Amino acid sequence: MKxxxxxxxxxxxxxxxxxVFPVYWMVLTAFKPTKDIQAPTPTFxxxxxxxDHFATAVRASGFWLFWRNSxxxxxxxxxxALAVAxxxxxxxxxxxxKGRRAFILMVFVAQMTPWEALLIPMYVIARDTDMLDKLSMxxxxxxxxxxxxxxxxxxxxxxxxxxxxxxxxxxDGCTRFQAFRRIVFPLLAPGLMSTSLFGxxxxxxxxxxxxxxxxxxxxxxxxxxxxxxxSNTFGTDWGATMAASTLFMVPVLLVFLALQxxxxxxxxxxxxxx
Amino acid sequence: MKSPRLLAAALALAFATAACGSSTPTSTSDGPATLDVxxxxxxVTPDFLQRFQSDFEAENANIKLNIQIQEWGGIGQKVVSAxxxxxxxDVIEVGNTQVAQYAASGGVVxxxxxxxxxxxKDWIPGLRDPGAxxxxxxxxxxxxxxxxxxYNKDLFAAAGITAPPxxxxxxxxxxxxxxxxxxxxxxLPGQNWYVLSGFLWDEGGDLATKDGDKWKGGLGTPAGAAAxxxxxxxxxxxxxxxxxxxxxxxxxxxxxxxxVAQLIAVPxxxxxxxxxxxxxxxxxxxxxxxxxxxxKPGAVFTGGSDxxxxxxxxxxxxxxxxxxxxxxxxxxxxxxxxxxxxxxxxSLASALAENPGAAAMAAGAVNGHGxxxxxxxAAVEAKNPVKDFLTAVLTGGDPVAExxxxxxxxxxxxxxxK
Amino acid sequence: xxxxxxxxxxPTVLGSAYLLLYPLVRNLVISVQHFRLGELIRGGATxxxxxxxxxxxxDPVFWAVVRRTLLFTVVNVVxxxxxxTLVALLLSALGKWLRLxxxxxxxxxxxxxxxxxxxxxxxxxxxxxxxxxxxxVQLGFEQFQDYTWFANGSSTFGILVALIVWQSVPFAALxxxxxxxxxxxxxxxxxxxxGAGSWRLFTSITFPILRPMFGLILSLEVIWVFKSFxxxxxxxxxxxxxxxxxxxxxxxxxxQSLNKYDLGAAVSxxxxxxxVVVLLAYFRQMFKQEAEL
Numbered sequence: 001m002k003x004x005x006x007x008x009x010x011x012x013x014x015x016x017x018x019x020v021f022p023v024y025w026m027v028l029t030a031f032k033p034t035k036d037i038q039a040p041t042p043t044f045x046x047x048x049x050x051x052d053h054f055a056t057a058v059r060a061s062g063f064w065l066f067w068r069n070s071x072x073x074x075x076x077x078x079x080x081a082l083a084v085a086x087x088x089x090x091x092x093x094x095x096x097x098k099g100r101r102a103f104i105l106m107v108f109v110a111q112m113t114p115w116e117a118l119l120i121p122m123y124v125i126a127r128d129t130d131m132l133d134k135l136s137m138x139x140x141x142x143x144x145x146x147x148x149x150x151x152x153x154x155x156x157x158x159x160x161x162x163x164x165x166x167x168x169x170x171x172d173g174c175t176r177f178q179a180f181r182r183i184v185f186p187l188l189a190p191g192l193m194s195t196s197l198f199g200x201x202x203x204x205x206x207x208x209x210x211x212x213x214x215x216x217x218x219x220x221x222x223x224x225x226x227x228x229x230x231s232n233t234f235g236t237d238w239g240a241t242m243a244a245s246t247l248f249m250v251p252v253l254l255v256f257l258a259l260q261x262x263x264x265x266x267x268x269x270x271x272x273x274x
Numbered sequence: 275m276k277s278p279r280l281l282a283a284a285l286a287l288a289f290a291t292a293a294c295g296s297s298t299p300t301s302t303s304d305g306p307a308t309l310d311v312x313x314x315x316x317x318v319t320p321d322f323l324q325r326f327q328s329d330f331e332a333e334n335a336n337i338k339l340n341i342q343i344q345e346w347g348g349i350g351q352k353v354v355s356a357x358x359x360x361x362x363x364d365v366i367e368v369g370n371t372q373v374a375q376y377a378a379s380g381g382v383v384x385x386x387x388x389x390x391x392x393x394x395k396d397w398i399p400g401l402r403d404p405g406a407x408x409x410x411x412x413x414x415x416x417x418x419x420x421x422x423x424x425y426n427k428d429l430f431a432a433a434g435i436t437a438p439p440x441x442x443x444x445x446x447x448x449x450x451x452x453x454x455x456x457x458x459x460x461x462l463p464g465q466n467w468y469v470l471s472g473f474l475w476d477e478g479g480d481l482a483t484k485d486g487d488k489w490k491g492g493l494g495t496p497a498g499a500a501a502x503x504x505x506x507x508x509x510x511x512x513x514x515x516x517x518x519x520x521x522x523x524x525x526x527x528x529x530x531x532x533x534v535a536q537l538i539a540v541p542x543x544x545x546x547x548x549x550x551x552x553x554x555x556x557x558x559x560x561x562x563x564x565x566x567x568x569x570k571p572g573a574v575f576t577g578g579s580d581x582x583x584x585x586x587x588x589x590x591x592x593x594x595x596x597x598x599x600x601x602x603x604x605x606x607x608x609x610x611x612x613x614x615x616x617x618x619x620x621s622l623a624s625a626l627a628e629n630p631g632a633a634a635m636a637a638g639a640v641n642g643h644g645x646x647x648x649x650x651x652a653a654v655e656a657k658n659p660v661k662d663f664l665t666a667v668l669t670g671g672d673p674v675a676e677x678x679x680x681x682x683x684x685x686x687x688x689x690x691x692k
Numbered sequence: 693x694x695x696x697x698x699x700x701x702x703p704t705v706l707g708s709a710y711l712l713l714y715p716l717v718r719n720l721v722i723s724v725q726h727f728r729l730g731e732l733i734r735g736g737a738t739x740x741x742x743x744x745x746x747x748x749x750x751d752p753v754f755w756a757v758v759r760r761t762l763l764f765t766v767v768n769v770v771x772x773x774x775x776x777t778l779v780a781l782l783l784s785a786l787g788k789w790l791r792l793x794x795x796x797x798x799x800x801x802x803x804x805x806x807x808x809x810x811x812x813x814x815x816x817x818x819x820x821x822x823x824x825x826x827x828x829v830q831l832g833f834e835q836f837q838d839y840t841w842f843a844n845g846s847s848t849f850g851i852l853v854a855l856i857v858w859q860s861v862p863f864a865a866l867x868x869x870x871x872x873x874x875x876x877x878x879x880x881x882x883x884x885x886x887g888a889g890s891w892r893l894f895t896s897i898t899f900p901i902l903r904p905m906f907g908l909i910l911s912l913e914v915i916w917v918f919k920s921f922x923x924x925x926x927x928x929x930x931x932x933x934x935x936x937x938x939x940x941x942x943x944x945x946x947x948q949s950l951n952k953y954d955l956g957a958a959v960s961x962x963x964x965x966x967x968v969v970v971l972l973a974y975f976r977q978m979f980k981q982e983a984e985l
Contacts, residue, residue: 008782012790015779019797019862023804025823026812042823084703091700103701108975110712112967114919116940117960120953121718123355124732132359144711147704205806207922208944211348215356216310216363218342224807228926229345238815245808256803351948358733375951381733464843515819517843517932585733656949662932669843679933687950 023249030054030243037239053243060244062219062226070223071251073135073210074203077142078196081150084143086192089154090180094163104155110148116208126213133217141209146199153198157191158184193259200255223248307589308338309596310363312356315343317367317417317579319545322612330599337592346521350656357381362584364593367416371645372652373580374404377412383583383590386410392601396620400576400644413580414597415618417609419540420574420642421468422634423564424547427557429457429535438561440568442504449511452535460536461528462509464516464668465661468575469538469563473501475573475643476566481660482646482684489648489688491681493663498677502667509668512536516668519661530554538563540577541614541631560631562638576642578616650688659683723957732953744958753934754942754959758966761918761938764853765970768917771857773910776864781894783869795866802862810926813855817841845935848928852936855923860916864909871905872898904977911974918967939963 029037033050036043057063091097092104122141123132131137161184169179207224214220227248313323327339342363344352350372356362357376368376376382389395389411394402397415405413425438433452439445453459462469471481479497482489492498509516512534515523520539529537530550537543541560548555563572581601583593599605606617610625614632616639617625626632645651663680667673722737723744731737748754779798783791804812817824819840828836841847879897888896899906921940924930930937930945937945943963947956968975 008785009790011782012786012794015782015794016797018858019794019801022809022812022816022858023800025816026808029815038821042821042826084707087700088704091697095694095697095700097694097697100697105975106708107704109968110708112915112919112971113712113716114921114940114960114963114967116919116921116944117957117963118715118719119944120732120947120957121715121722123358124718125715127359130360133361140711144707147707151704201803201805205922207807207926212351212355215352215359216361224805227807227811238818238821241811242815245805245811248805248808249803252803252805253800256799354729354732354951375729379729379733513820515840517819517840653950657945659933665840665843665932669840690950690952 026242026249027246029238030246032239034237034239053237053239054247056237056240057244057247060240062221063244063247065219066221066223066226067247067251069135069220070204073138073142073222074200076139077203078146078199080139080143081146081199082154082192082196085147085150085154085195088151089158092151093155093158094166107148107151111152113148115145119208119212122209123212132213133215133220135214135220137213138206138210138222141213142199142203142206145206146202149202150195150199153195154188154191157188157195161187197255197259201252204252306336306338307592308340309365309589309592311339311341311596312344312353312363312366313341314349314367314369314579315345316543316546318609318613319549322609325608326600326605330596333599334592334595337595339596350652357584357586360586361588362586364583364587364589365596366582366584367579368413368582370401370404370413370418370576370578370580371655373413373582374407374649375652376582377405377407378649381585382412383585383587384410384412385414385583385594388414388594388598392598393619393621397618398616398620400642401578401580401618404644405580405582413582414601416579416581416601417606417613417615417618418576418578419542419613419615420576420635420639421472421538422541422560422562422631422638424529424537424539424541424544424631425559425561426529426532426535426554427559429533430559433457433535438559439564441564442566442572445564446507446511449508449536453511456533458513458534459511460508460538461512461514461525461534462505462538463514463518463520463522463525464509464665465519465658466538467519467658467660467664468577470501470505470660470664471575471643471645472563472573473504474498475641477501480646482648482654482688484646489646489685491677491684493660493684494674494677494681499673502664502673502677505664506668517665526550541629541635544631545613560634562634565641571638571641573641573643574638576639576644646688648688650690653687653690654684657683657687719957720961722954723961725954727954727957729951732951737954740954744954745962748955748958748962756934757937757939757942760934760936764849764938765914765918768853768856768860769910769913771853772860772864772913772917773906775857776861776868776909779861779865780868780872781898783865784872798862798866801858802866804859806859806922807926809855809859810923813851814842814927817851842928843932845932848932848936852924852927855927856917856920859923860913864913867909868902868905871902875901907974907977911971914970914974915967918970919963939966 028044028046030053031046031049031051032043033048033052036048088103088107092100126132126134126137131140165183165187166179169183170176174182205224206222207228210222211225211228214222214225227244323341327341331338353366353368353372353376356366357379358381362381386409392414394411398418401413401415401418402411405411405415423438429452433454435448435451439448449459451459474480474492474497477497477500479495479501480492482492484490493502524546525537525539526543526546527550528534530547532551532554544558544560547558563574565572581597583590583597587593601618603619603622606619606622607625609615610617610622610632611629614626614629614635616632616635617623623636626636645655659680663676666676666679724739724741725731725737726740726743727737779794783794786794816822819825819838819842822841824841825836825839828839841851875898879901880893883893883897919940920938921944924936924938924941925944928936930941939959940963943956943959946959947953
């Protein structure tokens with residue numbers, strides 16, 4: 001019996017190596033001294049740890065500013081999308097109305113918009129409404145990019161919460177809003193979190209709009225744009241580029257770690273109670 | 275749906291009429307202003323900029339300069355979106371191969387009436403002509419430069435080479451001699467299409483030629499084959515990456531490590547090299563790119579930049595003041611000294627006289643060439659098929675087939691409508 | 693009938709009208725105009741009917757790009773589906789600790805931002821100091837000494853496939869795995885008693901039950917791969933030559949590099965249409981499901 005598990009364990013480890021190696025190599029390169037990076041024979045584990053590359057990356061002008069911009073824009077877009085999507089998802093999952101099916105279909109279609117195709121019209125619209133060079137325009141666009149997906153997933157999570165609970169609350173004399181806030185919302189929280197995780201990653205990654213719509217106010221650039229110009233500037237400095245990439249990844253990883261546990265535990269808890 | 279543009283126009287009209295009694299808002303030429311200025315990376319040293327800025331701001335107490343350094347990569351899109359915006363930067367530096375399309379676009383202020391004041395009659399043609407459309411001057415000449423060979427004197431001495439090569443044959447021989455042990459004979463990245471263009475002109479070819487009203491790419495010609503062949507022999511005498519251009523990695527950084535004997539660059543690059551590695555101060559020499567015979571230097575691309583003022587600049591008058599200062603005699607002379615650039619006016623060329631880098635450049639400039647005369651040329655550069663061609667051939671691709679591919683792309687871009 | 697549902701969807705509808713529908717209509721309008729650099733800056737574009745569509749469709753390059761886009765999508769999606777199904781099955785066969793380890797690794801990959809991942813892949817496949825070439829040479833493939841991956845069309849294409857598959861598998865595998873856990877284990881038990889092997893278990897139980905889930909993941913991956921842009925743009929800008937130019941990259945090149953916004957708009961409208969056609973089956977399925985609810 002033990003022997004039969006060997007191929008299984010081996011393939012599990014293989015999956016791990018393939019999944020992690022590029023990330024490992026990025027972090028490792030970021031910590032290696034330059035002379036180790038340029039050595040003809042690479043080393044696969046840290047021998048000397050150097051923080052020089054991180055220093056280069058962080059000291060490059062405006063790093064923290066761009067970091068903050070990205071955070072503000074991503075969070076802003078995602079929170080807005082969550083709020084708006086929650087209303088729509090509730091209407092779709094809990095109410096019967098004319099045009100509901102058409103609405104859902106439109107949301108599905110909206111999900112496949114190739115956003116890069118809309119760069120020019122979006123530029124023209126932003127210009128004509130004096131929204132160029134503004135982070136608020138980016139926030140609005142990220143809101144729109146994440147909205148369809150957020151509605152679809154939230155509707156799924158809402159659908160999984162039994163209506164009876166809500167109705168019971170209504171019978172007990174709660175208003176519809178109270179019933180939602182006291183009964184549904186706590187059960188929905190994990191769903192909200194995992195959905196926002198998706199939205200956050202999407203917005204955090206976005207490059208094309210940020211690159212086009214922020215023109216003159218360089219202080220309003222976001223991290224992806226900065227990172228792309230960073231590899232322009234520090235073409236050969238792979239250490240610094242990898243350090244910058246690592247720093248770029250940290251917030252996403254933190255959000256993941258913060259939410260992942262609660263999301264899974266939330267789902268299992270819901271399943272047990274449901 | 276009501277167009278917001280219409281709404282904006284209506285609002286603007288309302289404002290304009292309301293403001294009729296007072297002075298017009300745009301011509302506050304003496305009011306305090308902060309100018310946004312876009313200059314290109316490595317076109318001038320930070321030190322030069324700082325001196326210019328403090329001097330200019332001291333003389334014009336009301337004007338502050340906010341200078342932003344732009345990367346060359348993706349600059350076309352950047353300039354376009356700036357020109358089309360409602361609040362563009364006030365002064366933009368654009369390459370002389372790209373200025374024509376912006377001048378033709380209608381997004382740039384016409385400065386024809388300032389030409390005399392700027393002594394435009396002796397501007398060098400390689401910068402003046404691309405900046406003009408239908409007799410109107412939109413781009414103001416800023417500086418010009420052409421490539422020379424920068425060499426490491428120590429490495430030349432170590433290899434026992436006393437005089438720089440005069441012909442291509444000597445050049446290959448010298449470079450092979452230098453390319454020993456840990457020393458690279460020459461650092462030539464695979465995609466330096468400016469250098470290839472020079473070799474192409476040497477052979478009597480061109481990047482594209484006009485046949486009637488149709489453009490034709492010029493790489494798939496005997497001249498093209500000979501040019502790329504020489505490029506390949508030269509490129510092999512060093513460790514330049516075959517799939518990259520001179521900016522990736524920055525070739526001056528590579529040279530500054532001290533194990534590279536030669537580099538093809540504008541003489542101003544010497545400043546960047548010694549800044550990266552001060553130990554090389556005084557150890558850099560220059561010679562013109564050798565030609566096929568000793569009596570004529572190799573053909574070179576005449577590069578350079580113009581300055582433009584976007585229509586939507588909010589301070590066009592102050593922007594002109596700054597252009598006037600930067601392209602005037604004082605700062606052009608300084609620029610020539612600091613960066614070894616050719617000044618924008620022929621009468622200022624004496625500023626370069628006693629400088630070895632500039633001397634080599636001037637010797638080469640005799641055989642200077644430009645890119646094909648078409649506003650569509652910028653579109654060719656945007657997708658640069660010449661770079662792909664070079665990489666393909668250097669990594670073992672079939673030169674004939676690859677040349678045809680590149681020629682087709684060049685022709686398609688040049689022959690497309692406006 | 694209550695007005696509430698309409699109030700609840702109002703923000704969504706308004707937002708989409710302004711930020712999605714309106715740009716889409718603007719794009720459509722641009723695609724039937726003569727809209728180049730001058731028109732972008734000065735305005736005053738004239739209508740030219742379907743000229744841009746005619747020009748786009750008449751260009752053999754366009755059709756080569758369409759074929760390449762379909763190939764790119766099929767190769768990626770097949771690899772993603774097969775690999776993530778295997779990984780999901782692996783996950784359900786593993787013991788608790790090993791499973792948590794593999795899941796952790798997958799989440800790490802998933803959390804890697806796209807731009808960071810593209811930068812890392814460029815570094816891995818660098819010709820001079822790249823670790824991939826080093827490993828290949830150590831394994832005895834001397835021809836990979838300083839091999840320039842990004843100079844060659846097929847190898848650049850291959851690297852992009854590797855990158856996209858690497859980024860996409862975690863989401864698909866984790867979703868499939870969590871769907872698999874919902875299949876009642878009694879079904880497997882009884883099938884095992886009947887002597888079914890693992891392949892039979894998969895084809896006769898897992899797949900039929902999870903068919904809607906497979907369908908959903910498949911459609912999502914088709915959408916994501918088909919319109920993937922940033923990875924390609926950051927690594928190769930569609931090059932060398934046209935070797936990695938897919939439709940979104942092509943539309944972007946035409947509009948942003950050649951300043952032919954009208955033609956780019958036409959190409960992007962065609963792209964949207966193509967995507968709709970490819971996913972027609974998916975929409976039918978969705979429509980049916982919604983009808984049942």
